[in-house]
Amino acid sequence: MFKELDPILHSQLRLAVVSLLIGVKEAEFTFIKEKTQATAGNLSVQIQKLKEAGYIDVVKQFKDNYPQTICKITPEGVTAFEAYVAALQQYLTPNQ
């Protein structure tokens, strides 16, 4: 029986964001935008969805008079990502 893939994570940009954040403690919005090569508008929407799902924390602050958005994966996000990878493995190696 295959586990269903988490619909929040099974989207190209949201999965890219969570995969980036899993490898770092926290990252600025500009860093994520640069690495995913997404548009600012699209990225903002997807980050908001991940935030609403409780997978990431978003902190908005000012740094040297410029707005700065910092994203960080939450423990729920880590659990969801691990479950997603486990489900993927099941799809890719169904005999195991």
Added chain:
Amino acid sequence: MAEKQLSEQESLRLITEMIQKAKAGVHENGVGALLWGTTVGIAGFLGFCKYQFNIDYAWFDPWMLCAIALIPQAYLVHQERKQQRKAKSHQQDLLNAVWSIYGLSIFLMIFYFNIIPSATAAILKANGEEIVRRNIATGAIVSTSPNVFSSLSLLMILYAIPTLITGIGMNIKSMVVGGIINIILFFISLYVTTQYDNLLAGFVGIFNWFIPGLILRKKYLKAQQQQLHV
């Protein structure tokens, strides 16, 4: 990156690619290691020259360079990180704490080396005692101040700690090798005079930090260059 439905293979490929990109984005820039390696290297070689060529630096102790250099180094490293670091790795806070405590320990050791001789002399004097040196050949006895023997050897132990933690923790091979060379040089320093302790400590600066710093800087600039071309 446009939104589209992913196949399982595409998902896995994307996860791998993003994890690698995140890793590449938090490269150490090597500035701190380069600056500290240069300072310790210069201080060690100036210290060696003092004994080798009987140079009188008057009031200036070459090892004071390390204390002086800590402030601009901390500022430069902080500035570069502020400008370029857009993501923070999990190990960064821990390593920052290790290097800050190392900097503090260097200061405390220097205090120890400067205070212990006079404090010990004062305690001995209060008990009506003093430390003397006797010339074996002539039998002449002279009063001497109690000092910390081979203080640079003690500093070499301290030098190896943050380097090996960083090298092992961050998987930086050049720092692990540098830390091992540091320990070997420490053992050699136990059997040589202060003159050569200075030279060995200078080499510690080169192997522990300067060479790893050059390698880290090269990797960092290469990663920056690759990101520009993506």
